[in-house]
Amino acid sequence: MSPALIAALPFIGALLPGLLIRSGRNVAAISCATASFIALLGLCLHIPAIMAGEVVTARLEWLPSLGLNANFRIDGLGLLFGILILGIGLLIIVYARHYLSREDPVGVFYTYLMLFQGAMLGIVLSDNILLLLIFWELTSLSSFLLIGYWKHLPEGRQGARMALTVTGMGGLAMIAGMLILGQIAGSYDIGDILQAREAVQASPYYLPALLLILLGAFTKSAQFPFHFWLPHAMAAPTPVSAYLHSATMVKAGLFLMARLWPVLSGTPEWFYIVATTGLVTMVLGAWIAMFRDDLKSLLAFSTVSHLGLITMLLGFGTEAAAVAAVFHIINHATFKAALFMTAGIVDHEAGTRSIAGLGGLRRLMPVTFVIGTVAALSMAGIPPLNGFLSKEMMLEQAGHAVWQGHPSLIAAFATAGALFSVCYSLRFVWQVFFGAPRNDYPHHPHDPGFGLWSAPAVLVVLVVLIGLFPAVMAGWLVDAAASAVTGTAQHPHLALWHGVTPALMMSLTALVGGVLLLVLNRRMLAIRAAMAWPDAKAIFDAVTRAVTCAAVALTDRLTNGSMSRAFAAFSLTVMLCGFWAFSTGGWQGATRPMLPIQPVPLIGWAALMVACGCMVAFHRKRILALVLVGIIGLMVSVSFIYLSAPDLALTQISVEVVTVVLLLLALNFLPKFTVLDSRDRKRAMDAFIATLTGLGFGALAYVIMRSDFAFSPISQYMLANSHKLGGGDNVVNVILVDFRGYDTFGEITVLGIAALTIYALTETLLAGASGRRLRNWVHDTARAGDRHPLMLVVVTRLVLPIALVVGLYIFLRGHNVPGGGFIAGLVVSVALVSQYMASGFAWAQERQKINYHALIGAGVIAAGITGIGAWFAGQPFLTSTYGYVKLPGLEEFELASAMGFDLGVFLCVLGAVMLALNSLSRIARQAGGTVNLDPMDIDPSKEARR
Amino acid sequence: MSHLIIAPVILPAVIGPLIILWMRNDLMLQRVFSIAGTALLAGVAIYLNALAMGGDVHVYRLGNWAAPFGIVLMLDRLSALMLLLTAVLALAVQLYAVGSGWDRKGRHFHALWQFQLMGICGAFLTGDAFNLFVFFEVLLIASYGLMIHGGGGMRLRAGVQYIAYNLAGSTLFLAALGVLYSVTGTLNMADMALRVAAMPAEDTALLRTGAVLLMLVFAVKAALVPLHFWLPSTYANAPGPVAALFAIMTKVGVYGIIRFFTLVFPQDAVIEGVVADLLLPAALFTLAIGQIGILGTRHLGRLAAFAAIGSIGTLMIAVAQFNPQGTAAAVYYMIHSTLAAGALFLIMDMIGARRGDLWLRLEQVMPGNGLVAALYFIAAIAVAGMPPLSGFIGKLLVMQATRPAPGMVWIWATILITSLIAIYALARAGSIVFWKSYELGPAPVPAPPAATGPKLEPDEPIQDLGDAPANWLAVASVLLLLSGIVALTALAGPALRLAEATAAQLHNPDAYVSSVLEAQEGTK
Amino acid sequence: MIAEIIVSVLLVAGGFFGLVGSYGLVKLPDPMTRLHAPTKSATLGVGAVLVASLIWFPARYGVLTWHELLITLFLLLTAPVTGYFIAKAHMHMGWSRDELPCPAPGKDWATFADPDEESFVDRKRRDQQGSQPRI
Amino acid sequence: MELLLSGAIGMLTAAGVYLILRLRTFAVVLGMTMLSYAINLFLFATGRLVVNAPPILNEAGGPYTDPLPQALVLTAIVISFGMTAVVVMMALGAFLEGGDDRVDMPRADRLPPAPQSQDGDV
Amino acid sequence: MIAYALIFAYGCFGMALLFCLYRVVFAPGLSDRVLALDTMSINVIALLTLFGIDKGTTMYFEASLLFAMVGFISTVAYAKFVLRGDIIE
Amino acid sequence: MIRRLLPHPWLSVTLVLVWMALVNRWAVGSLVFAVIIGIVVPLMTAPYWPGAQGYGKPHKIPAYLAIVLWDIIKANFAVARIVLFTPRRALRPAWISVPLDLRRPEAITALAATITLTPGTVSCDLSEDGRALLVHAMHAPDPQGILDEIKTRYEARLKEIFE
Numbered sequence A: 001m002s003p004a005l006i007a008a009l010p011f012i013g014a015l016l017p018g019l020l021i022r023s024g025r026n027v028a029a030i031s032c033a034t035a036s037f038i039a040l041l042g043l044c045l046h047i048p049a050i051m052a053g054e055v056v057t058a059r060l061e062w063l064p065s066l067g068l069n070a071n072f073r074i075d076g077l078g079l080l081f082g083i084l085i086l087g088i089g090l091l092i093i094v095y096a097r098h099y100l101s102r103e104d105p106v107g108v109f110y111t112y113l114m115l116f117q118g119a120m121l122g123i124v125l126s127d128n129i130l131l132l133l134i135f136w137e138l139t140s141l142s143s144f145l146l147i148g149y150w151k152h153l154p155e156g157r158q159g160a161r162m163a164l165t166v167t168g169m170g171g172l173a174m175i176a177g178m179l180i181l182g183q184i185a186g187s188y189d190i191g192d193i194l195q196a197r198e199a200v201q202a203s204p205y206y207l208p209a210l211l212l213i214l215l216g217a218f219t220k221s222a223q224f225p226f227h228f229w230l231p232h233a234m235a236a237p238t239p240v241s242a243y244l245h246s247a248t249m250v251k252a253g254l255f256l257m258a259r260l261w262p263v264l265s266g267t268p269e270w271f272y273i274v275a276t277t278g279l280v281t282m283v284l285g286a287w288i289a290m291f292r293d294d295l296k297s298l299l300a301f302s303t304v305s306h307l308g309l310i311t312m313l314l315g316f317g318t319e320a321a322a323v324a325a326v327f328h329i330i331n332h333a334t335f336k337a338a339l340f341m342t343a344g345i346v347d348h349e350a351g352t353r354s355i356a357g358l359g360g361l362r363r364l365m366p367v368t369f370v371i372g373t374v375a376a377l378s379m380a381g382i383p384p385l386n387g388f389l390s391k392e393m394m395l396e397q398a399g400h401a402v403w404q405g406h407p408s409l410i411a412a413f414a415t416a417g418a419l420f421s422v423c424y425s426l427r428f429v430w431q432v433f434f435g436a437p438r439n440d441y442p443h444h445p446h447d448p449g450f451g452l453w454s455a456p457a458v459l460v461v462l463v464v465l466i467g468l469f470p471a472v473m474a475g476w477l478v479d480a481a482a483s484a485v486t487g488t489a490q491h492p493h494l495a496l497w498h499g500v501t502p503a504l505m506m507s508l509t510a511l512v513g514g515v516l517l518l519v520l521n522r523r524m525l526a527i528r529a530a531m532a533w534p535d536a537k538a539i540f541d542a543v544t545r546a547v548t549c550a551a552v553a554l555t556d557r558l559t560n561g562s563m564s565r566a567f568a569a570f571s572l573t574v575m576l577c578g579f580w581a582f583s584t585g586g587w588q589g590a591t592r593p594m595l596p597i598q599p600v601p602l603i604g605w606a607a608l609m610v611a612c613g614c615m616v617a618f619h620r621k622r623i624l625a626l627v628l629v630g631i632i633g634l635m636v637s638v639s640f641i642y643l644s645a646p647d648l649a650l651t652q653i654s655v656e657v658v659t660v661v662l663l664l665l666a667l668n669f670l671p672k673f674t675v676l677d678s679r680d681r682k683r684a685m686d687a688f689i690a691t692l693t694g695l696g697f698g699a700l701a702y703v704i705m706r707s708d709f710a711f712s713p714i715s716q717y718m719l720a721n722s723h724k725l726g727g728g729d730n731v732v733n734v735i736l737v738d739f740r741g742y743d744t745f746g747e748i749t750v751l752g753i754a755a756l757t758i759y760a761l762t763e764t765l766l767a768g769a770s771g772r773r774l775r776n777w778v779h780d781t782a783r784a785g786d787r788h789p790l791m792l793v794v795v796t797r798l799v800l801p802i803a804l805v806v807g808l809y810i811f812l813r814g815h816n817v818p819g820g821g822f823i824a825g826l827v828v829s830v831a832l833v834s835q836y837m838a839s840g841f842a843w844a845q846e847r848q849k850i851n852y853h854a855l856i857g858a859g860v861i862a863a864g865i866t867g868i869g870a871w872f873a874g875q876p877f878l879t880s881t882y883g884y885v886k887l888p889g890l891e892e893f894e895l896a897s898a899m900g901f902d903l904g905v906f907l908c909v910l911g912a913v914m915l916a917l918n919s920l921s922r923i924a925r926q927a928g929g930t931v932n933l934d935p936m937d938i939d940p941s942k943e944a945r946r
Numbered sequence B: 001m002s003h004l005i006i007a008p009v010i011l012p013a014v015i016g017p018l019i020i021l022w023m024r025n026d027l028m029l030q031r032v033f034s035i036a037g038t039a040l041l042a043g044v045a046i047y048l049n050a051l052a053m054g055g056d057v058h059v060y061r062l063g064n065w066a067a068p069f070g071i072v073l074m075l076d077r078l079s080a081l082m083l084l085l086t087a088v089l090a091l092a093v094q095l096y097a098v099g100s101g102w103d104r105k106g107r108h109f110h111a112l113w114q115f116q117l118m119g120i121c122g123a124f125l126t127g128d129a130f131n132l133f134v135f136f137e138v139l140l141i142a143s144y145g146l147m148i149h150g151g152g153g154m155r156l157r158a159g160v161q162y163i164a165y166n167l168a169g170s171t172l173f174l175a176a177l178g179v180l181y182s183v184t185g186t187l188n189m190a191d192m193a194l195r196v197a198a199m200p201a202e203d204t205a206l207l208r209t210g211a212v213l214l215m216l217v218f219a220v221k222a223a224l225v226p227l228h229f230w231l232p233s234t235y236a237n238a239p240g241p242v243a244a245l246f247a248i249m250t251k252v253g254v255y256g257i258i259r260f261f262t263l264v265f266p267q268d269a270v271i272e273g274v275v276a277d278l279l280l281p282a283a284l285f286t287l288a289i290g291q292i293g294i295l296g297t298r299h300l301g302r303l304a305a306f307a308a309i310g311s312i313g314t315l316m317i318a319v320a321q322f323n324p325q326g327t328a329a330a331v332y333y334m335i336h337s338t339l340a341a342g343a344l345f346l347i348m349d350m351i352g353a354r355r356g357d358l359w360l361r362l363e364q365v366m367p368g369n370g371l372v373a374a375l376y377f378i379a380a381i382a383v384a385g386m387p388p389l390s391g392f393i394g395k396l397l398v399m400q401a402t403r404p405a406p407g408m409v410w411i412w413a414t415i416l417i418t419s420l421i422a423i424y425a426l427a428r429a430g431s432i433v434f435w436k437s438y439e440l441g442p443a444p445v446p447a448p449p450a451a452t453g454p455k456l457e458p459d460e461p462i463q464d465l466g467d468a469p470a471n472w473l474a475v476a477s478v479l480l481l482l483s484g485i486v487a488l489t490a491l492a493g494p495a496l497r498l499a500e501a502t503a504a505q506l507h508n509p510d511a512y513v514s515s516v517l518e519a520q521e522g523t524k
Numbered sequence C: 001m002i003a004e005i006i007v008s009v010l011l012v013a014g015g016f017f018g019l020v021g022s023y024g025l026v027k028l029p030d031p032m033t034r035l036h037a038p039t040k041s042a043t044l045g046v047g048a049v050l051v052a053s054l055i056w057f058p059a060r061y062g063v064l065t066w067h068e069l070l071i072t073l074f075l076l077l078t079a080p081v082t083g084y085f086i087a088k089a090h091m092h093m094g095w096s097r098d099e100l101p102c103p104a105p106g107k108d109w110a111t112f113a114d115p116d117e118e119s120f121v122d123r124k125r126r127d128q129q130g131s132q133p134r135i
Numbered sequence D: 001m002e003l004l005l006s007g008a009i010g011m012l013t014a015a016g017v018y019l020i021l022r023l024r025t026f027a028v029v030l031g032m033t034m035l036s037y038a039i040n041l042f043l044f045a046t047g048r049l050v051v052n053a054p055p056i057l058n059e060a061g062g063p064y065t066d067p068l069p070q071a072l073v074l075t076a077i078v079i080s081f082g083m084t085a086v087v088v089m090m091a092l093g094a095f096l097e098g099g100d101d102r103v104d105m106p107r108a109d110r111l112p113p114a115p116q117s118q119d120g121d122v
Numbered sequence E: 001m002i003a004y005a006l007i008f009a010y011g012c013f014g015m016a017l018l019f020c021l022y023r024v025v026f027a028p029g030l031s032d033r034v035l036a037l038d039t040m041s042i043n044v045i046a047l048l049t050l051f052g053i054d055k056g057t058t059m060y061f062e063a064s065l066l067f068a069m070v071g072f073i074s075t076v077a078y079a080k081f082v083l084r085g086d087i088i089e
Numbered sequence F: 001m002i003r004r005l006l007p008h009p010w011l012s013v014t015l016v017l018v019w020m021a022l023v024n025r026w027a028v029g030s031l032v033f034a035v036i037i038g039i040v041v042p043l044m045t046a047p048y049w050p051g052a053q054g055y056g057k058p059h060k061i062p063a064y065l066a067i068v069l070w071d072i073i074k075a076n077f078a079v080a081r082i083v084l085f086t087p088r089r090a091l092r093p094a095w096i097s098v099p100l101d102l103r104r105p106e107a108i109t110a111l112a113a114t115i116t117l118t119p120g121t122v123s124c125d126l127s128e129d130g131r132a133l134l135v136h137a138m139h140a141p142d143p144q145g146i147l148d149e150i151k152t153r154y155e156a157r158l159k160e161i162f163e
């Protein structure tokens, strides 16, 4: 079976519970077990080849240019871990089926579990470190889900987040480390990397890569000082703990160190970092485990300790130590998984995991007692169990190791670790199973059904068998794995008895000392209680809380919803960047002569400047500010005329009046005065920013106006061809409707959308809370009588038609003289506004049932059709044509297809402006405006009224 | 010259007005037409991708005017890709808008939606600097309309801020274009590229100013720090589907930077330092502030918004390399982050619809928790850049591309540390929303969905569709986006090849320039 | 030559009246009297200039344009309305109804007419008498 | 003349920016209007200043000022009008809905209405 | 001669503009300012006409016409706002 | 029929003239177009001008216009004198209530416009029954004289023209 398929099987299995969700718990368990079993079978089929020293690979191109490929390999190490993962996984599936209660969503559990299994299997079968990274992080994610499985438990959620954070941190560091490593090795494929030892260790990036990768491995394998997350992960259901936190996930770090052992190990850096960390972790974990009251916590710290042990062995960098490490990985997995399951059974049956509340279970739960005792003795390193074998090997290696010239330092500490280990193992057995039975267990304990104890039983049988027949039971696997780890063929002699060696003496010391410590346990507990230990969880919580608070504070302060700050940042950024860019470039100085200043333009300029000043000074009087807008608009328009831009002047002035009308309509409902709510300091600061921006922008304009074009502008072509090719003399208009008609198409769309937005908003406002508020509206200003004065009505009757005629004129002539569809649309809008002001919107609207929506739509479509029309002539969108038409009896006049486009512009502008006004006046009508029946309030010709 | 090149602009530009003209009051018809239009747009985009795949740059001369004088549309790999991305995102999100009933909480949703697409597609297609401004405005004004869809005080105020800030941005855009025109005398991007390349060294001050101002304009749209202030409140207050569509809007800014700084201002003596000194630090700060914001906010909508900012940071780090490798990474990451941000906003909207609000605090257990939690989990993985989804691959690509860069240590450290923050923050948010509430007890029986939106004017009634909107459609649309992410992951090889081809084309602008300026046949 | 003289005279007169109209805006003591100056003088001033232009173009360039006439007529048409409105606004803001002559017994001027509405001055008085201000 | 125009552009910009930095929507809208005047003049000025040479073709054949910036300004004016109309309407809507016309987002946009539960205990 | 007349008229209307400006800045009430703005627009029309005569062009006529229209409408709008609040009711 | 086609004949004439003045080309083609405009535009705006009425003696309009034009010129000199030479203190502003005999809105408007454009007076408001016009005089040592002049010089003539 292809390694890729083996790695994929658990993921397929993860889908099954979801698909079979209605079939019940057994089906879910069986389907997952089947998937695991098939994968295990597939793996085992490769055993002969691996024993023959082959490496089974499968290569799938995924992202070749990055070097990320779905390459899988099965060698001895992968085989060892694969068997552990799948084998213990199978047992866990069986165990969990019986362990989880009726209320727990089992399908979800199995899905998570299979996801995890797949991720884990992926790690050990990857032949590409980037692929390995992916599976690595997947184990973090799936374990997050598993630890938090009991959502209602706060410890579960916190433990899950802690595990994710710590292991995630390591994983992220590993990303960097792996990228560096792959870069040095020239490939991300493990097969290639394993060949690159010299290159890697000679590289200046060796140490950073090593540190980063080890950070990943240490966090995952709960090495000091990252060991603290593991006990908190115990909030997970016990099957999870047994699987993740003894047999598999925490071994991922060890796996990685073993996997990269040929490349990374053997240097002093490796030795001091890895071996020291492992040693410290081993001793510390064991020390803490001695005092834990919670069974699972005790086992968790024991796991930490054993992981430290294995890490230390790997850190020694010798082949024999590596063999010992591999062997202990197997042994630890068997006895620790069994112990966790035992603890789970005790918890399940007795209702508590607290050692203080237990004791005397030997008679009540004999099967559990046997299983637990055998496993615990193995953990303590009591012969003839498998734990003894590998511990012995460890002690021997420790005896050989020299730390900074001290030959026995490591040996002493290792012995101490083993001593503590004996103590807590025996304590586990003694204080749970021995002693008198109690009568205050939360549940009445008895042995569980076969389903629950079968899985640990299988493991315990292995514990015994490996201990008795190490060479037969595990030798081949250790050979294969150790060969893979060291890169050279290993055939260690695994045996129970090696004679009286220093290791045996150390072992004996540990045994005796351990028993002694157990006897003194109560006193030890008192000493332990008296010592102030920093609580790792409290530190972690404090750190995360501090980081969170800092993030909250920073985010809140920075993005506090202040528009003014956003604008200030905007202005300053623009000014500083602009100034920097300009000052670092070259400027030749002014090359264009100045236009002479005439007195009248000077007066106009003064008017503009004064109006701006007044605007700043008086802006809080809003109506006055609008009058000032009128002056500014007037002056800007005049300057456009003076500077040869009549079209601009026409547009600017008509837009200005429509804008003012809109603002007045809105101001009717807004406060008429702006409250002063900024302090002097803020105003001074704002004034500074504003002045700076004004100076910068003005200076930029000045520089531009005094510089020549570096190249001839494209507008020369437009001037030359406007008449010939565009059929119009007003070049600006020809540009708008022809050269750059597409811009104009977009522009009228903008206007149309603006009107639609306004309309939609009005609808929403009228239907919502604002609508109710408006119905009860009380005007905040005194209102005069005579809404529709006679004189205005009468004059408008003349002005409106005249303005319409003027609009038509401007529209038709725009191609050749200032004007065009846009200005015409505005003129007609302004004319209609005057009609509305004279007799009211409702009255006028009743007499003119133009749908402004339709006008906008028709405008855009007219413009679009004019553009699309060109397609039928085989020309691109918006290609125009023109000709001179001569109607009989009339002189000829020009007809350009661009005029159809201009008509679209006209309709769209008219529709948009009127729809916007319509919306505002609907708001006003909601606010108690009545609909007038007559065009004027006072009409003396109607004697009937008043 | 295929007329289909302009179809992504014309199609929505016709459907929008048609909806206004003939289907104003019939929501069902609007939905059918609008979705069909978007689907058609996606089809056109696929065709255009096939067209661009050949490696040629296709030119469409509007009004049949020759290149620097008239406006041209340009179809190259990048623009084709962006069109497709837009269409796919829009289609999925539109389905969500229909499924969740958002589209009937106010008027003209579908018309505005079409105009929004018109603006975005126009911006991606144009080869003219000023025309880019025009289509920016089209897409912006449509986005204003969509942003305040449904109304409400907070949303309107956020809308005012959004408009005001973008008006300032538009003003800056005009200033930048003015400066560039005042030096180069042209608006056509390819022509401008030629003229910039020929610019004498003593004349570069204005040119540099124009280039930097233009970069700031795009930085505003892309929400680069310190021009990002507009984004959180806008996205958090926008209707869910609109915020999801806005995932492409920040990319328009990124697109602008890529386009202009590969085509018009490739890194040479004239523009030297602009990118290295400004863009990269800004990108790093953006990444940091975005990811810190994910942790620092107490509102899920803002969380998604900060995630969007953070993703822009990562993206801009890649862009700021301005080499083919970096650009390829950017293109890949851009696709990923658009889909991921879109999905995240939709999921937040689902949470909001079920819980009533989006505050990160203890709430009633919500109905349909498991499904939404699963969707959230996947989206969070994608957003945080965790394996195995495309976010991780994208991040790897970005890191790989920045490895030879001078500030590599800073870049990597920022990327990795902020990733950790994001992971923690997303896990925290998820566990509060989906897990913690179980302390309160079991989920309530799903209530029938509340009345959707305000009643409309009696004289123009929108046809009510009877039953509550089909929620499966909403879920399906999220799944569509997530499956896009999965596809991007699984097909990372081909996707990256496409991105590399795109980057290669971008970094060889001569072909682009010559195809624009030489396509003179049939000139008036 | 005659045309030139006429045009010059018109220009000088226009300038003069335009200036006087705006000077009145500055010099006259109260808003109501200030209203008089521009409504007439400025209108005539600009009118004279427009007529000058109307004469000047055919005389100088041989092209007759009627545009100026249109503008003049438009200004004359609208000036009374703007004056009327500004006066009404001023009455509303600055005058109380009892300071004005009564149009007829029991009748009021239109600006003050609607019983529901009130002028700023009335309102200020009412507010001073202590009743609640309207929001 | 160039000096005057750039002075005017600077003044309009400064006034506009100052008003935009105020805390009420109406002032911001006014500032936007001022800023759009400034940018219109600026964009127009990129065609350089010429008196009495509008780009309307005549028999004399010129001289003409640069027509292109004028066309651009025309487009810009229209667009900014549309934008202004929308922002005015939106400001009005925000006032009607929210009861005040402040620009800044209130605290309720960022912070939940009720006191925050313990962050760590989740 | 015409040149001197033009200069005189320019001067007069320029001065007139300044007077209007004074009244805009220093005014007791809004109606005065509206009046000043209205007068300003009239003066501007005059100046434009003078400019046309000066340069011999009729190109600026449309602008003058539009200024007249716009001046009228905006004055009425301001006044109506003062009178009624709602200018279109 | 004619009534329906030309609801306001004088308006149509005005518009024809306006169009001709605008295009500034006195050719047949323009005239045809002007006539079309003269018919179409009033039809479009007719709803806003309901209750069309004829005029009493339209032939008296030119004479009236001449009087008014003359008075405008006079008024300007008068106002100029007051503005330039009358000291602020010597000004005697006055409000005058002018009772109206006119009833048609067009007539009243014409009168009000005349008053505004002529010597030292501005029409300010209408009474609520529309039967009196409020006039402000800038300098009116003799308000009754002004009132009489308005009544006889303008109102009487307008009454003839309109009613």
Ligand code: NA
Pocket (backbone or CB within 6 Å): C039, C078, C079, C080, C082, C083, E038
């Ligand atoms: Na007037």
Ligand code: NA
Pocket (backbone or CB within 6 Å): C078, C079, C082, E038, E041, E042, E068, E071, E072, E075
């Ligand atoms: Na006027």
